[in-house]
Amino acid sequence: MDWYEDDDLWVGFADVMFPPRRVAEAEHLVATSPLLKVAAGDRVLDLACGPGTHVVPLARRGAVVTGVDLSEAMLARARDACERAGTTARLVRADMRDHVEPGGYDLVVNMYTSFGYFVEPGENLAVLRNAHASLVPGGRLLVDVMGKEVFAGWVGRPQAVDVEGGGTVFMRDTVLDDWTRLRSDWTYVRGDEVRRTSTYCVLYSAAELRALFREAGFAEVECFGDFDGSPYDNHARRLIVRGTRG
Structure with a gap:
């Protein structure tokens, strides 16, 4: 899947x-x-x-x-x-x-x-x-x-975002395949609960x-x-x- x-x-x-x-x-x-x-x-x-x-x-x-x-x-x-x-x-x-x-x-x-x-x-x-x-x-x-041009200005910097309703998401982006694709890794922490996922897209x-x-x-x-x-x-x-x- x-x-x-x-x-x-x-x-x-x-x-x-x-x-x-x-x-x-x-x-x-x-x-x-x-x-x-x-x-x-x-x-x-x-x-x-x-x-x-x-x-x-x-x-x-x-x-x-x-x-x-x-x-x-x-x-x-x-x-x-x-x-x-x-x-x-x-x-x-x-x-x-x-x-x-x-x-x-x-x-x-x-x-x-x-x-x-x-x-x-x-x-x-x-x-x-x-x-x-x-x-x-x-x-x-x-x-x-x-856009790739916009994204290049801040890619690579880890980010932490507080979620409305509680919890924090920690995000890290990785450029793949000679700047043709992007992997975004997300970790969502809320109390003792931890969720992780990765998404991919073409740049x-x-x-x-x-x-x-x-x-x-x-x-x-x-x-x-x-x-x-x-x-x-x-x-x-x-x-x-x-x-x-x-």
């Missing part, structure tokens, strides 16, 4: 990956970001939607939202989040390497470094091709990752991810350094790539 197929990981580290502050941040971004702007009736696919962090605010703004995730545990949390918020969304358990709905969406989003999970490069390309096929002409795909530079979007068929590809639409330069906080289907 690959790491991303393990529901125990997603449930056991949910407080770390999806703290309440992230929900508030998603609400703010959907309300203010020019990259996430939607109109009432827009069809939006949240690919690797997790516990519905962006599904809910997108639906609140009138979008017709589908959330896709491989983890049934995360989809259950997304259903609960929608119910609590009084919003509706279609939630589907599927593998993003396979999920495609031709011409079904105006916008596809993939948030919080949920892209690049797969060791085989062709599988990550397949995710982009599926998203391209699922968009209407003029539709947009938005992928949010930690992309802006040029590499732009080229992959082009290979997937996107006619126009743009890179941004944050959700305010700022340029991807030495001040960038994230690497956000937007591809438009021709």
Whole structure:
């Protein structure tokens, strides 16, 4: 079983990956970001939607939202989040390497470094091709990752993060395979309880991810350094790539 197929990981580290502050941040971004702007009736696919962090605010703004995730545990949390918020969304358990709905969406989003999970490069390309096929002409795909250039500025420094509700997570990142992949080792300590896990992802530079979007068929590809639409330069906080289907 690959790491991303393990529901125990997603449930056991949910407080770390999806703290309440992230929900508030998603609400703010959907309300203010020019990259996430939607109109009432827009069809939006949240690919690797997790516990519905962006599904809910997108639906609140009138979008017709589908959330896709491989983890049934995360989809259950997304259903609960929608119910609590009084919003509706279609939630589907599927593998993003396979999920495609031709011409079904105006916008596809993939948030919080949920892209690049797969060791085989062709599988990550397949995710982009599926998203391209699922968009209407003029539709947009938005992928949010930690760009290699940004990551290089702080990789290697151990981090300790206090978790809301108690406990501390100790994190260490290791660059693998000539700066092409990343392993993140997490140790969650709460009282006498200790949990450990490791996750892996492909590291992309802006040029590499732009080229992959082009290979997937996107006619126009743009890179941004944050959700305010700022340029991807030495001040960038994230690497956000937007591809438009021709």
